[in-house]
Amino acid sequence: MTRAAPWLAAAAAMIAVAFLLKDFGYYSDQYRKLMLWVALALGFNFLFGIAGQVAFSHFAFYGIGAYAVVILTFKAGLPLGVAVVLGLALCAVLAIAVGIAATRLEGFYLALATMAFAQLFLVVLTEGGAVTGGAGGIANYRLPALELGGRRFTLTGPYYTSLIALVLLATFFVFWRLDRSYFGRACRAIRDNPEAAAAMGVDVARTKIVVFTVTSVLAGAAGMAYAFVDNIVNPPVFGLENVFLLLFMVIIGGSGRHAGAVVGAILLYMLPYVLTPLIGHHQALVFGIVMVAAMLFRPDGLVGVYDRLRARYGRGAA
Amino acid sequence: MSDILELLVSAASSGCIYGLVALSYLVMIRPTGIINFAVGEWAAVGLFAAFFLLTNRWLPLPYALALIAAVAFTGLIGWGTQRIAVRPLVEKGAPILGPILALLGMLAIFRESISLIFGPDPHNLPAPFGLRQVSLGPFAGTPRDFFIIGCTAAVFVGVWLFFERTVWGKAFEAVALNRKAAALMGINLRRVTVAAFVGGAAIAGFAGVLYSLTAPRDFLMGLPLAVQGFSALVVGGVGRVEGAILGGMILALAEQLTARYADQIGIPSGMSLGVPFLLMIVFLLARPTGLLRPKEAAA
Amino acid sequence: MSAPPLLSARGLTKRFGGLVAVDGVDFDVFAGEILGLIGPNGAGKTTTFNLIAGAFAPTSGTLDFEGKPIHGLGPHEVAGRGIMRTFQHNMPFAGMSLIDNVLVGCHRRMQSGLAALVMGSRRAAAEEEKARRRAAELIGFVGLGDVADTPVVNLSFGQGRLLEVARGLAGEPRLMLFDEPAAGLTPAEAERLSDIIRGIAKRGIAVLLIEHDMRFLLPLAERVIVLNFGRKIADGTPDAIRRDPAVVEAYLGEASTIGAGEEAARA
Numbered sequence: 001m002t003r004a005a006p007w008l009a010a011a012a013a014m015i016a017v018a019f020l021l022k023d024f025g026y027y028s029d030q031y032r033k034l035m036l037w038v039a040l041a042l043g044f045n046f047l048f049g050i051a052g053q054v055a056f057s058h059f060a061f062y063g064i065g066a067y068a069v070v071i072l073t074f075k076a077g078l079p080l081g082v083a084v085v086l087g088l089a090l091c092a093v094l095a096i097a098v099g100i101a102a103t104r105l106e107g108f109y110l111a112l113a114t115m116a117f118a119q120l121f122l123v124v125l126t127e128g129g130a131v132t133g134g135a136g137g138i139a140n141y142r143l144p145a146l147e148l149g150g151r152r153f154t155l156t157g158p159y160y161t162s163l164i165a166l167v168l169l170a171t172f173f174v175f176w177r178l179d180r181s182y183f184g185r186a187c188r189a190i191r192d193n194p195e196a197a198a199a200m201g202v203d204v205a206r207t208k209i210v211v212f213t214v215t216s217v218l219a220g221a222a223g224m225a226y227a228f229v230d231n232i233v234n235p236p237v238f239g240l241e242n243v244f245l246l247l248f249m250v251i252i253g254g255s256g257r258h259a260g261a262v263v264g265a266i267l268l269y270m271l272p273y274v275l276t277p278l279i280g281h282h283q284a285l286v287f288g289i290v291m292v293a294a295m296l297f298r299p300d301g302l303v304g305v306y307d308r309l310r311a312r313y314g315r316g317a318a
Numbered sequence: 319m320s321d322i323l324e325l326l327v328s329a330a331s332s333g334c335i336y337g338l339v340a341l342s343y344l345v346m347i348r349p350t351g352i353i354n355f356a357v358g359e360w361a362a363v364g365l366f367a368a369f370f371l372l373t374n375r376w377l378p379l380p381y382a383l384a385l386i387a388a389v390a391f392t393g394l395i396g397w398g399t400q401r402i403a404v405r406p407l408v409e410k411g412a413p414i415l416g417p418i419l420a421l422l423g424m425l426a427i428f429r430e431s432i433s434l435i436f437g438p439d440p441h442n443l444p445a446p447f448g449l450r451q452v453s454l455g456p457f458a459g460t461p462r463d464f465f466i467i468g469c470t471a472a473v474f475v476g477v478w479l480f481f482e483r484t485v486w487g488k489a490f491e492a493v494a495l496n497r498k499a500a501a502l503m504g505i506n507l508r509r510v511t512v513a514a515f516v517g518g519a520a521i522a523g524f525a526g527v528l529y530s531l532t533a534p535r536d537f538l539m540g541l542p543l544a545v546q547g548f549s550a551l552v553v554g555g556v557g558r559v560e561g562a563i564l565g566g567m568i569l570a571l572a573e574q575l576t577a578r579y580a581d582q583i584g585i586p587s588g589m590s591l592g593v594p595f596l597l598m599i600v601f602l603l604a605r606p607t608g609l610l611r612p613k614e615a616a617a
Numbered sequence: 618m619s620a621p622p623l624l625s626a627r628g629l630t631k632r633f634g635g636l637v638a639v640d641g642v643d644f645d646v647f648a649g650e651i652l653g654l655i656g657p658n659g660a661g662k663t664t665t666f667n668l669i670a671g672a673f674a675p676t677s678g679t680l681d682f683e684g685k686p687i688h689g690l691g692p693h694e695v696a697g698r699g700i701m702r703t704f705q706h707n708m709p710f711a712g713m714s715l716i717d718n719v720l721v722g723c724h725r726r727m728q729s730g731l732a733a734l735v736m737g738s739r740r741a742a743a744e745e746e747k748a749r750r751r752a753a754e755l756i757g758f759v760g761l762g763d764v765a766d767t768p769v770v771n772l773s774f775g776q777g778r779l780l781e782v783a784r785g786l787a788g789e790p791r792l793m794l795f796d797e798p799a800a801g802l803t804p805a806e807a808e809r810l811s812d813i814i815r816g817i818a819k820r821g822i823a824v825l826l827i828e829h830d831m832r833f834l835l836p837l838a839e840r841v842i843v844l845n846f847g848r849k850i851a852d853g854t855p856d857a858i859r860r861d862p863a864v865v866e867a868y869l870g871e872a873s874t875i876g877a878g879e880e881a882a883r884a
Contacts, residue, residue, distance in 0.1 A: 054415065101603055108353055108418060112548065113602045116595040119545065123592035174735050181734040181745065182720070182727040185713070189721045192710035199670065199704070201696035201725035201788055210731070240541060244422060251419065256712065282434055288426030295420035296406055 011169055018161035028161060032229050034269050035164050037249070039171045039222045041265035042258060043215040044246045046175045049255030050184060051211040052191025054111040056243045057098065058219050060118035061091050063238030065220030066227040067125065067132060074141045075131065084224060091220030092213055099209035118240065125235040137234025160228065167225045171218050176258060178214070187211055188256075248291045254301030263302050327459035327467075329574040330567065332532065334470035337566025338525035339547025340554060341477060344562050346518040347551075349493040349510050351414050356399065356421045357522040358544030359428035362537060364392040364523025365530040366432055369441045381446060389523045396519020399424055400511060408511065425540070433537040440534035443527065466528045470563070473521065478559045486513065549594035552601045555608020564609060569594055621684070623648045623823050624669070624700075624792055628678035631664050638664040640847035641678070646792060651814065651824045653838030653855075655831070657867055660844040662827045666796055669825070670702050671695035683791065697725050701785035702794040707777035709769040716752055716765045718780055722787030723748040748787075755783040759813055775806040782813060786822075793817060795826040799833040811837050835859070843867065 014035070021028040044058050068087030072078045078086070098117055102110045125132045132138070143160070145152045155163055178184050186207050189197035194204050227233055245268065253264020268287060275283040298304055342357045368388035371379045379387060403420035410416075446465055481487035492500040493510050501507055529535060529543065546569065554565025576590035601608060622645035631639040639661040646652050656662050668675050671692040680688040682698055690698070701722065710718050727748065729741035756765050759779040764772065769780065778798065785793055795814070799807045807830075814837060818824050828834040834841070835855045843851040843858060845867040851858055858864055 101599075105602055105606070108415065109602055109606065112353075112552070113599060115545070116549070116598040116602070120592050120595040120599070123589060123595070126591070127586040127588040129586065177735045177737060178731070181729075181741070182724060182748065183731065183734055185717055185721050186724055188713055188717070189710045192712050193708050195692075196704065196708040196710065197721065198692040199696055199702050200721050200784065201693050201701075202721070203693045214731070244426070247419070247422065248426075279434075282430045284426045285430035285434070288423045288430065291423030291426065292403055292420050295403070295416060295423065299412070299416070 007169065007173065011165065014165035014169070015158075015162045018158040018165060021161070022158040028158070029229070032161050032164050033226075034266065035168045036222050036226050036229070037246075037269050038262055038265045039168045040219060040246055041249045041253070041261040042171055042175050043218050043222075045250045045253075045255060045258065045261035046179070046187075047211060047215040048247070049250055049257065049260070050179060050191065051187040051208065053208060053212060054108060055102075055114040055212065056111055056240065057114035057118045057216070058246060059238045059240075059242045060114075060121045061095065061216040061219040062223035062226065063121065063125070063233070063235075064091055064094065065223030066233045066238075067138075067223075068220070069224040070138050070141060070227050070233050071131060073144065074138070080144050080146070087224060088217055088220055091217045095213040095216035096209060098216075099212035102212070103205040103208050115240065115243075118238075118243065122235050122239055125238070133234070135235060137232055139232035139234075141231055143228040143231075164225050164229075167221060171222065172258065174214070174218065179258070183207075183210075245287070248287050251299075252287075252290055252294050252301055254303030257301075257303045260301050260303040267302070324458050325574055325578065326571075327457050327463050329570040331459070331463040331466040332573070333550075333567035333570030334466050334563070335525050335529050335532075335543075335566070336546050336550040336569050337554075337563035338470055338473060338521055338528070339543055340551035340562035340565055341474065341559065342518045342522040342525065343548060343551050344556055344559065345477070345490075345521065346514045347556050349490050349514050350404075350408075350417075352404065352417050352421070353548075354418070354421045354515075354518065355541070355544050355548075356425040356428060357518065357547060358540030358542070359425050359432075360392055360395060360399075360519045360522035360540075361526030361529060361543055362432055362535070362540045363395050363428060364388050364526035365443070365535060365539075366436055366441065366537075367391045367523070368443055368527045369436075369530070372443065381444075385524075385527055388527060389520050392523025392526075393516045393520035395428075395523075396515045396517075397512060399519065400515035404511065404515065405508065429537055429540060436537065438536060440536040442530045442534035446531070462531050466531065469524070469528060473524065474559065474563055477517075477521075481559055490514070546594045549598040551608070552598050553608060555610040557607065558610045561608050561610040568609075569597060572597060620647060622646060624680065624682050624825075626665075626669075626678065626680050629665065629668060629675055629680065630677045631661075631668060631673070632676045637847050639668065639675075639844075642844065642847070642849050644842050644849065644852065646823050646825055648791070648823050649818055649821045651818045651826070651837060651839045653834045653841040654825060654827045654844065655829075655834065655841060656844035659846075660867075661847040662844055663796075664847075665844065666794060666825075666827050669695070669700065670794055696788060699725075699789065699791040700794065701788040701790035701792075703778070703781035703785055703796055703798060705796040705800055707774065707781055709772075709777055709780055711770055712768075714766050714768055715761060715772065715780060716749075716756065718769055719752040719756055719783045719787050720748055722784035723751060725788050751789075752783075752787055755786050758786070758816070759783045760809070775802055778802060778806070778810065779813070782810070782817075786817065790822055792823045792825065795824065795828075797828055797830075798826060799828060799830045807833050 017031065018028070021031055040058060040062060047053050047055055047058065065087055068090050069080075069083050072083035072086055073080055098114065102113050105113055126135050128134065143155060145154045186197065186202045189200065189202055190204050190207060198204050249264035249268045250261050251264070252268065253262070254260025271286065272283045275286055279285065294301060339357055339361065342360070343353065346352055346354050368384050371384040371387055372381065399421070403424050404417045407416040407420060446462070481490065489500070489505045489510055492503065492505055493507065497507065529539070550565035550569045551562060552565070553568050554561030554563070573590050573593045576585070576593050577587050580589055581587050624646040626642060626644050629639055629642045630637065642661070642665065654662050654665060667673060668688070669680060671687070671690050671694060674689040678688070679686055682700060685698070687695055687698055687700075710721060727744055729738065729744055733741045753765065756762055759782050761776060761779055761783065764776065769777070772780065778801070782798075798810055798814070802810060811833065814824055814826070826834060826838065838855055840853065841851075841855055841858045842849060843861070843864050850863045850867060851861045853861070
């Protein structure tokens with residue numbers, strides 16, 4: 001199967017990095033978080049860049065996934081597998097409910113409704129008492145041991161990092177395949193012209209709900225992986241700030257393109273390393289400037305810049 | 319009973335601030351269709367500018383002058399904002415989402431600039447008339463509350479007169495109804511956009527100044543205030559000036575009632591933080607025009 | 618015509634507030650025919666078109682397509698039954714290539730579920746392959762073969778109109794609706810489009826056109842329905858329509874338009 005080769009190579013490379021970093025705790029931790037950001041950016045790109053929905057609830061679903069798996073496993077005492085399935089089902093049900101409600105809203109009002117939903121989720125987390133752990137969140141839990149063929153083992157260190165790599169690759173694979181199918185074309189058609197899309201037989205409302213649900217559930221899955229990175233879940237991580245950052249990543253990288261989401265996420269995640277020595281913790285200032293510049297001069301983002309350069313200087317004659 | 323009246327005064331004063339923020343959105347949305355989330359940041363600009371003008375070592379201004387200068391400065395910032403992030407996109411024919419997203423970038427720029435200049439600590443303005451309790455008929459509150467209510471009333475009356483009684487206000491409405499037709503009638507869209515952003519920023523800046531009278535605020539104050547203001551706008555309706563203040567009052571009252579009485583029915587009082595979002599969701603879904611429909615739709 | 622009609626409208630009525638835009642109109646469309654729908658401004662042509670296309674539901678009356686009611690269905694459901702359309706003002710999917718635009722037209726024939734798409738099932742692949750062949754064939758049919766992979770923003774207005782035609786045909790329609798297809802085209806482009814529309818009818822697809830330009834419509838249509846003030850005032854061959862006194866009266870102000878059409882038809 002030559003079709004599978006690039007995917008296997010990518011998995012091998014990403015797992016190799018996980019093992020290379022295994023003795024460097026800080027970098028290993030950053031690597032895990034970077035991969036989760038990339039997974040989130042890919043989903044947000046599908047929702048915003050490909051399907052044209054401006055929704056600010058992406059991090060809320062990341063949080064719902066994370067909290068659900070922790071609460072169901074450690075407060076309700078369910079087996080991890082059951083907790084994962086139930087958590088994803090919860091994400092799906094909530095996403096369908098929000099999605100159905102949101103299809104009644106046009107344009108930016110969808111963004112506002114999803115933002116209100118996301119903020120409401122934060123309030124519920126903060127005021128959830130013993131169930132959600134309030135403002136401090138829930139901490140001091142560990143990934144339970146898995147049983148496979150009678151042997152018990154725990155995914156730790158590079159093995160858990162590898163699991164995150166697989167979550168990322170699976171996310172990428174799903175969106176990549178969907179994008180190249182009639183479903184992806186229907187999404188782009190709705191983004192470009194919903195009236196014409198409907199005239200071509202695309203069920204606009206249903207497609208929007210499906211996109212919202214798929215991207216939200218995969219954000220939830222990434223959130224579940226995140227829950228065992230720091231072994232703590234608390235409200236601030238899932239707030240509006242991070243959704244803005246996600247939006248900046250996708251637009252700066254090049255919205256509507258998977259490569260754009262990956263490049264944007266990596267760039268904005270790594271940029272603080274370069275910026276902190278220069279301007280302290282005000283990297284958001286640079287993000288804002290780059291975001292405005294991108295909107296003004298290069299709405300197709302860095303990937304668009306690359307395409308242009310290649311067309312001009314590369315062997316682009318082909 | 320006096321408990322309720324006191325709550326009413328305090329709700330009215332925070333309702334005024336939400337109403338002003340909603341009004342700031344409204345004067346920009348009506349003619350341009352642009353929802354500008356940077357209004358909260360503009361409020362912060364107004365507040366920090368007033369703080370600086372009052373307390374700087376070189377030329378501390380008298381109280382009233384400092385407030386006026388801070389509001390004017392915020393208006394100037396509004397002009398700059400639209401010049402950088404709105405006009406080029408509108409003139410390129412970009413979809414309306416373009417400027418909305420660019421303004422989110424501006425939001426980050428404003429916030430980080432304020433934090434760079436003033437640091438992360440909360441700042442507040444001295445209350446203009448001290449903090450003793452005063453009564454006005456059956457209503458009791460701080461002079462600060464009455465100051466906020468009075469100023470807000472003045473702003474709303476002014477903006478209402480502008481829309482109802484001036485040629486400029488009519489031009490705004492014409493553009494709100496139909497951009498192309500308004501342009502054909504000789505209304506200069508660019509000037510209307512500039513006026514909308516300068517006016518919106520000045521109103522937001524004033525809201526920020528008043529907001530800081532109630533408690534110290536830090537550079538992160540913008541976004542939550544922007545969300546509350548938008549929620550007030552959604553409740554009241556984007557169509558009419560009166561809607562903004564009505565929405566602000568309803569929102570503030572709902573918040574304060576929840577904060578005070580939710581405990582008694584078994585809901586944590588912190589849930590009052592969720593009230594704006596709940597109201598926003600309910601209104602977006604059930605009555606997207608808000609309580610007050612625009613006049614032309616009602617006719 | 619003894620075969621049952623493909624589409625039949627009975628008592629079709631649409632009110633907007635106090636205004637009756639379409640008032641009790643009856644008509645049939647038969648497979649493989651080219652039917653023109655004309656009338657002076659405000660006659661109710663566009664409203665009738667929108668009722669068929671599902672943009673809104675009739676106030677009363679029925680629309681049956683292949684014997685099943687379609688009134689009250691939404692646009693995507695009407696398309697799903699096999700009625701595709703073009704837009705008067707070209708409405709391409711601006712962020713996509715020409716071929717992807719046309720592939721969107723194939724949407725109603727795509728049946729694979731999301732899981733099959735993600736897993737890359739053989740059936741999903743076959744379906745996609747078939748759609749691509751069909752899209753390529755239709756792009757050739759309308760004569761845009763050399764720009765198939767071009768982003769649509771780079772197409773000319775006339776090419777954009779042909780895109781609309783190919784995109785509609787991609788849905789394998791039984792009835793194809795054209796909303797003023799000649800508007801904005803050069804005479805040469807309009808001539809090409811006429812040939813293409815005849816080719817569509819030859820494939821057994823019914824064609825319903827609304828059109829202002831009589832020079833374009835009269836030589837092309839096999840039958841013409843005339844609306845005035847929301848009512849049907851004539852239904853017949855282009856020749857019969859030209860001589861119909863009711864039509865001449867309705868068009869009094871625009872008589873020159875009909876005359877011009879006549880000249881063009883003779884030429």
